[in-house]
Amino acid sequence: MFSSIRLRLSLSHLTVIVLAMGLSAFLLLSFLEDYFLDAAEDSLEAQARITAQALIPGAIAVEFQPVDEDWNPAYNTVQQQQVSNIAISTENLPSLPIDTSLSETDLAYLTDASLQLSTQLETRIRILDAQGIVLIDSQQEEQGSDLATDSIVSEALLGKTSSRTETSGEDTMHLALPAIDDGQIIGIVYLSQSLGDVTSVLHDLRSRMVLSAGIALLVSAIVALFLSRAISNPVRRLTTAASAVAHGNFDQQVPVRSKDELGQLSRTFNDMTSRLQAARQMQTDFVADVSHESRTPLTSIKGMVETLRDGAVDDPDVRDRFLSTIETETDRLIRLVNDLLLLSQADSEALNLHRDSVDLSELVQTAIYQFSHKAAEKELDLQTEINPNTPTVWIDSDRIEQVLINLLDNAIKYSRPNGTVTITVTPGKNQSVLVQVRDEGIGIPTEDLSHIGQRFYRTDKARSRAEGGAGLGLAIAKAFIEAHGGQLWIESKEGQGTTVSFTLPSA
Incomplete structure (x- = not known):
């Protein structure tokens, strides 16, 4: 399927890029989601403190302290300013006791005050008594309901501020904060705020990141193609040259255009073909030299034998001289053959050494x-x-x-x-x-x-x-x-x- 090295290199580059971008995007979105949720929780807790101070008598002793920036950088200056402005607007609201003894007039007043705060905070406000009964609901839907079994209300009844996020339907964050007077829980502020803004921001970020990733992927694909071509072209040239060498054409040389491993491979290939060409030339010369060296004595021997056969054998002087020359040329051939045999043994590392x-x-x-x-x-x-x-x-x-x-x-x-x-x-x-x-x-x-x-x-x-x-x-x-x-x-x-x-x- 992926027979081309250029295609395989391109796909390998793109795979690494896609994995890196996907992991980076996942980590970044996770970080941003945690960042915004922490900011929303800090803001909601600050709003709950203001509400407790404004509506619950005795809770005024729970002095409002903004969240420390060093402790949670998600709680930024803009949010602090917004909460401070709301705190100022609620300074003159009178506090009424939070229990079932509230008159209808007081209850109506507190309901109006909670509605005012709810409008300013864009947050649903519920005020619960020390038993978890809803006394005031800015949406007037759960007044009189018992929320003591609610997980975050249960935590608040134990004196702990607790929150949870619901993702079914519209994303919503809930927070329950206990109002404490002289060490006793006198009520609970239960706030619910939509996370639509956070969801919208995260959705926008996801869209932008997908678009950016698509553009980056396109650019990366183009760059990967160029890089893979820079690698595959020398390999293709080497393959073509190696195929020619395999068919006996040893005069192949490939251009060396880099100092990396491919450049070193090209230089090694060129050196190999030069050596092969030299070896072939040496082999050709060797055969020619052996033929030449053996032809001279063989020609001499053949000529003398023919002369002797034609009648020179009857002349003792000519016969003896020719036989002596034939012996000399024969010894010369024997030495040549022995020398070649020794060199052949040396080449094959077959020399027997008696050390x-x-x-x-x-x-x-x-x-x-x-x-x-x-x-x-x-x-x-x-x-x-x-x-x-x-x-x-x-x-x-x-x-x-x-x-x-x-x-x-x-x-x-x-x-x-x-x-x-x-x-x-x-x-x-x-x-x-x-x-x-x-x-x-x-x-x-x-x-x-x-x-x-x-x-x-x-x-x-x-x-x-x-x-x-x-x-x-x-x-x-x-x-x-x-x-x-x-x-x-x-x-x-x-x-x-x-x-x-x-x-x-x-x-």
């Missing part, structure tokens, strides 16, 4: 001895600098010996005659041993330095191929070192020489 605690100085001396004759042919001086405090290393000695042989072979191969090749072994950092093979040869051009160690990469392709190299020696050395948990790096200056360094974990 042991080994003294590197012995491996170095063995490698030096193997190349002593080759170095002598170029009049090179092979030197070693081994720190006596160098710890033993935890390695596969056969693999590391092959690393030393590959590095020494390159150092001698690219050194000038009468130069020096030095192997240095010293303690390294973080419980490791540092080995360096340094020559004074032709060096490596700066533009080629970052490619050294890549498979089949050679700075001097013609010379390397002529000397039998396939460009895999450093790649194998690096794979062996990294399989041991070490690192290999190269430093070189063209025309001054090259230093190949690697680290191995100490035992």
